Amino acid sequence: MFKTLVKYIGEFKRDAVLTPVLVVMEVIMEVIIPIIMAVIIDYGLESRSLGKVVLIGLAMIVAAMLALWFGVESGRTASSASSGFAMNLRQEMYEKIQTFSFSNIDKFSTAGLVTRMTTDVMNVQQAFQMSIRICVRAPIMLVSAMVMTFMIHPRFAHIFLVVIVCLGAVLALISSKANPTLRKVFHQYDELNAKVQENVNGIRVVKSFVREDHEIGRFETESEKIRSLFVNAEKLIALNSPVMQFSMYSCILLISWMGAKMIIAGSLTEGQLMSMFTYVINILISLMMVSMTFVMLIMSRASGERISEVLMEEPDLFNVSHAVREVADGSIDFEQVGFAYPSNPGKEVISDLDLHIRPGETIGVLGGTGSAKSSFAALIPRLYDVTRGEVRVGGVPVKDYDMASLRDSVAVVLQKNVLFSGTIRENLRWGKEDATDDEIINVCRLAQADEFIRDFPEGYDTHIERGGTNVSGGQKQRLCIARALLKKPKILILDDSTSAVDTKTDALIRRAFREKIPDTTKIIIAQKISSIQDADRILVFDNGRMKSVGTHEELLESSPIYREIYESQTKEGGDDDSRE
């Protein structure tokens, strides 16, 4: 996983490499400074010469200043490398997500993706910054101290070696035990966040059923789960620093005892013993730092995994190698198509669909809730791949097209449609980036949106709030239709896209389609019969199967389902169906 992530350092490699170098320089200075200190005491003060003391003192100040400069520089490069790394990770993830197919998107929740790109990246960034500074500093300290002890007396070096190996093993054990629990913690975090989100969004429901206490109870169960998991993980991690201290103190005691005997025997000087203590502390502080970064790494590992999950996710729709870039016409053929969502592969939502649509035809699609009308439409621009059979557009299987070219020719107005924050004009230009004002006004006229846009004080420059909350449902739908029309598609799919538009405007939109874009194949999925009854053919879906096909009149004769819907809408409803 670390390998996957590390390659995204990219252009910040220079800083990432420079940091350890600077850290090494800083450490060297820090190793020199204590030697100078010893010199101040041993030579300067004992010789009682002020000149010497000042000279050595100044040398030490210079060394300290150099160390300071190296330190500051390494801090600068470290933060540049780590923040750059984080930026690249976010960018990569975002770009990766852009290549996702609909079923990839279905797999990750919106909230999950946001956390991965913010909190998780922050965690990794911090761990990375720590590792390139501390993980370099500590081993160097360790090695230089080890070398010094070895030079003083190899027996001490053996003690250190044994202690370090034991310590390393214990630390590794702790982290390997803590890691799975920490991963559970992060999973539990998602659950807790979901609970909060649910309540923030559904607060009206909670309050109107007076279920505040009920929700509080459920929330507390979740937060207790986090607490107990986290406590379990941290109990292990909390062993780190006592274990470290235990080793350090044991070393000191052991060295004191052995050292004392050696001094008495004359094989060691007092000064050497004093420096041994300094090295014990140096070595163990280095190990302490390593273990601290270790904890950070464990914590960030879960985050790193969540990031690489996104980065490693393979888009499950591909362009074939010699992709067709031109869609010939708006004909559509379904041959023996079966389809199941990748999330639920066992359950076919569409079965044995055979259908041939001519260019320019207007097709109405009707069916009850969950009858797979939307799934049917999603197969045409290849938002999902069929599980059986084949879908062809313009005579070519959709799998053979370059996806961007296919989707440019097949415009879908989704059922759950979204406008983005920005002006109306900016939103419409999604359909065609370089659209002229004339083109924009033209499609807005077709979608019957021009009039209400002009009524806004700022017209086409009116700002749309996030999620399109400042326009009405009907206006939003018409803007979405206009946006799709701007693509000049060969096939236009409206997935229940005029449900909030009044019947009269709805009829005007369809008339405009008929007159102004006669060659475009139009597929209209609707709940209101009035929206489709003038279509060339109407498909009636029920439970993933196409039950009947025909014109309005034919279906009234032959399809009981159609007749039932028709009657429900005309008799009881009287919903201005036939009033256009």
Add this chain to the structure above:
Amino acid sequence: MIVGNKKNMGATLRRLIAYILKEYKWQCLLVALCILVSTVANIGGTLFMRNLIDDYILPFVNQTQPDLYPLFKALLVMAAVYYVGVFCTWAYNYIMIYVSQGMLKKVRDDLFRHMEHLPIRYFDTKSHGDIMSIYTNDTDTLRQVISQSMPQMLSAVITIVGVFVSMLVLSRPLTLITVVMVVCMVFATRNISSKSGHYFVKQQTDVGSLNGYIEEMMEGQKVVKVFCHEKACIQDFKTLNGKLRDSTNNANRYASILMPVLGNLGYVSYAVIAMVGACLSIFGGQMTLGTLASFLQFSRSFNQPISQLSQQLNSIIMAIAGAERIFGLLDEEPEKDGGYVKLVNAHYDEKGNLTEVPDRTGMWAWKHYHKADNTTTYQPMQGDVVFDHVDFGYTEDKEILHDIEIFARPGQKVAFVGATGAGKTTITNLINRFYDVQDGKIRYDGININKIRKDDLRHSLGLVLQDTHLFTGTVMDNIRYGKLDAAEAEVIQAAKLANAHEFIMKLPDGYQTELKGSGNSLSQGQRQLLAIARVAVADPPVLILDEATSSIDTRTEKIVQEGMDRLMKGRTVFVIAHRLSTIKNSDVIMVLDHGRIVERGDHDSLLAKRGMYYQLYTGKLEQE
């Protein structure tokens, strides 16, 4: 994230500490004690090392039969001191886990508990992402501070005090130099950390805007795909991402140069002390070499805790900013409820008087306590709702509803129609007191709704919204939301009434099917059916249906309508619908325009008027 001024930060920090102490007074005391012991053991170790050579080794050098017993004894004592220190380190780390995790749980629970009781206005005015980030980002900053920074700070302070006292004893002039150097360090710290603080704030804002962008784009990701708009999105993202990188870079840069600056200033101070000390000992003669050596030793151990403190400073600043936002939510005024009229189960006794009974009878009464003459009266709950010259605006300066008058007799169906923004939903917001009226009165069975306890008021009103919110849990749990103690049979009965039973049985696990992510696996229509079943099981006398059937296809709507008609029987119903078929058979239809009722009457009389309703009905006007 807004870092307030220094005074506020201090106050927030004090409040945070008080908050912790209130919960974990004894644990914190124990932790402080453990830290004290472990720090003292550490200082003791340093002192011991100096004495080791002078007292236990040098006297025996060159002796043929050295007496190592005193050394052995001393080492045993030291071992005891050290291991007690180690034990204390472990102990305080261990206790702190419980304290910090317990505190985090408490903070989360308190936040949630408080949030659940905040008025709807809070949720309508605050961005939901912002509220979420209090639970995630802001609470997370506390974890680090409680479990690490606070104990480290305490240990650093103890070390500083101990060392400072020792230094004062050894030499006052040299201590003065140390103090001067410390002032320099504090100055440097303040300078650097105010810079990094500035950028940390900027980083937090940049994270916020990136967050917002990602959230918006992820929600519309399918639209992005359909329009092949990926490249443009990547470009926009790049700009925001670059901004965040800059502020993060600056914040971290200043934060990470703090340690080398302080560490090396410590060395400088060491050198200066050595030079001045040498002067003093050579010319003044009042200082021995040994004293100077020890002093230098101490000046080193003085610097370490200071750089430790400075390292924690940034996480503390971040945590205070987080705590400020947490306290900000906790300080939000909760929903006020001055109501005292209660809703109770009732029945008519033999004499025909309405009396209160403990069990559910299917009959409800308002229990009205009159303070003036200390009597309690009961009044049957019928569902009679009156708006008496009501004015309302979400903000003081913008009135949304003007002089609204509505009379809904028990069992009547009252419908509201009108264009977007005409004020239909606002009216229903007032009935269940999500918002309070500014002028005029709303009476429920003749009682001013301000006098009714909010919980009881809302229990008596069933609300079905256009956007159905389902909760994580089984289908059964979701319907039971209307009445927590409903038996399984009751739930199924309600589902049948709402015509939801059929589709539920087709789900993989029937009523036990788990719904995740607010029921995204169900179609809108199915979710709506569940919402209706949920209200059916609650069995309230008054229903508010806000666009309840708008996202159900007409075929399903017919099914729902049957259930709904059964549900509406004998209840007062307020309906907002854009499908005029839904409201055609209402007793009264109110046509709203710009916050005023412009027409009222039944379907036929309104059609005959050929006014606004007629226009709407013939499809000449667009609704939502």
